[in-house]
Amino acid sequence: MIPYLELPQLALPFGQKIDVFGVLSTIGVGVGAVLAARAARRYGPGDDEPLRGVVTWAVMFGLYGGHLLHLFGYHPELLTAKDPFLVLRFWDGLSSMGGVLGALVGIFVYFRRIKTPVGPYLDALALGTAPGWAIARVGCFLVHDHPGVKTDFFLAVNFPGGPRHDLGLYDVFVLLALTLVLYVAARFKPRQGRLMGLLAVIYSACRFGLDFLRASDMSFVDRRYAGLTPAQYIVVGLFAVGVWLLTRPAPEVQRSEVVVSKDPEAAPART
Numbered sequence: 703m704i705p706y707l708e709l710p711q712l713a714l715p716f717g718q719k720i721d722v723f724g725v726l727s728t729i730g731v732g733v734g735a736v737l738a739a740r741a742a743r744r745y746g747p748g749d750d751e752p753l754r755g756v757v758t759w760a761v762m763f764g765l766y767g768g769h770l771l772h773l774f775g776y777h778p779e780l781l782t783a784k785d786p787f788l789v790l791r792f793w794d795g796l797s798s799m800g801g802v803l804g805a806l807v808g809i810f811v812y813f814r815r816i817k818t819p820v821g822p823y824l825d826a827l828a829l830g831t832a833p834g835w836a837i838a839r840v841g842c843f844l845v846h847d848h849p850g851v852k853t854d855f856f857l858a859v860n861f862p863g864g865p866r867h868d869l870g871l872y873d874v875f876v877l878l879a880l881t882l883v884l885y886v887a888a889r890f891k892p893r894q895g896r897l898m899g900l901l902a903v904i905y906s907a908c909r910f911g912l913d914f915l916r917a918s919d920m921s922f923v924d925r926r927y928a929g930l931t932p933a934q935y936i937v938v939g940l941f942a943v944g945v946w947l948l949t950r951p952a953p954e955v956q957r958s959e960v961v962v963s964k965d966p967e968a969a970p971a972r973t
Contacts, residue, residue: 767804
């Protein structure tokens with residue numbers, strides 16, 4: 703059985719605090735950005751310049767996306783007239799799934815802004831996202847904000863009141879395994895978008911199943927809608943996108959056109 707560890711919060715100006723999840727999420731974003739840029743240079747498309755500029759956009763959209771899903775999806779009971787500024791305090795309650803969705807929006811907005819297609823960079827982003835997300839999930843495990851049902855499973859965490867599944871820990875295992883799968887697959891140079899498709903399909907299937915283990919007998923638990931968590935509805939959509947990426951035809955390569963010169967001695971010119 704794994705002991706229940708509690709780490710102290712870090713003090714911020716004006717009496718605010720941030721826990722280890724916020725610190726590890728920041729580290730995860732940094733590591734993910736570095737690995738994605740490296741993957742773009744090594745596996746394609748060769749140029750990592752757009753991925754250097756997209757980090758700020760992904761972080762900003764990701765933070766607010768994570769905070770908004772935490773409030774409006776998981777814990778709408780926190781929205782009261784007594785604290786109207788809670789919506790603006792993006793560090794005060796985050797959902798990793800909301801952070802991923804927000805980051806995706808930020809990535810697409812940025813690529814559209816610089817008028818660059820995002821498709822060639824999807825696989826590089828997948829190779830950075832999986833390990834970066836795993837680091838952030840270590841933060842989830844250390845703050846124990848995803849408690850599961852009571853169990854005697856050997857990987858159970860000894861929560862106050864008895865051992866339980868810790869879904870943050872299980873997500874770490876899933877994402878580390880996915881990181882290994884993606885980097886092995888990358889060596890075989892799959893078609894464009896296949897690595898992102900693998901990430902979306904495998905993670906979505908695992909997350910959908912694991913969320914059935916979430917606790918429902920504690921005082922502060924995730925909201926359910928028709929028996930499902932907000933993340934379960936979201937991963938259904940992500941799974942569909944992943945299937946589309948895995949099954950869509952390969953992007954067409956524009957063929958060069960041969961221009962025939964009227965001079966019989968001149969070689970054909972290609973444009």
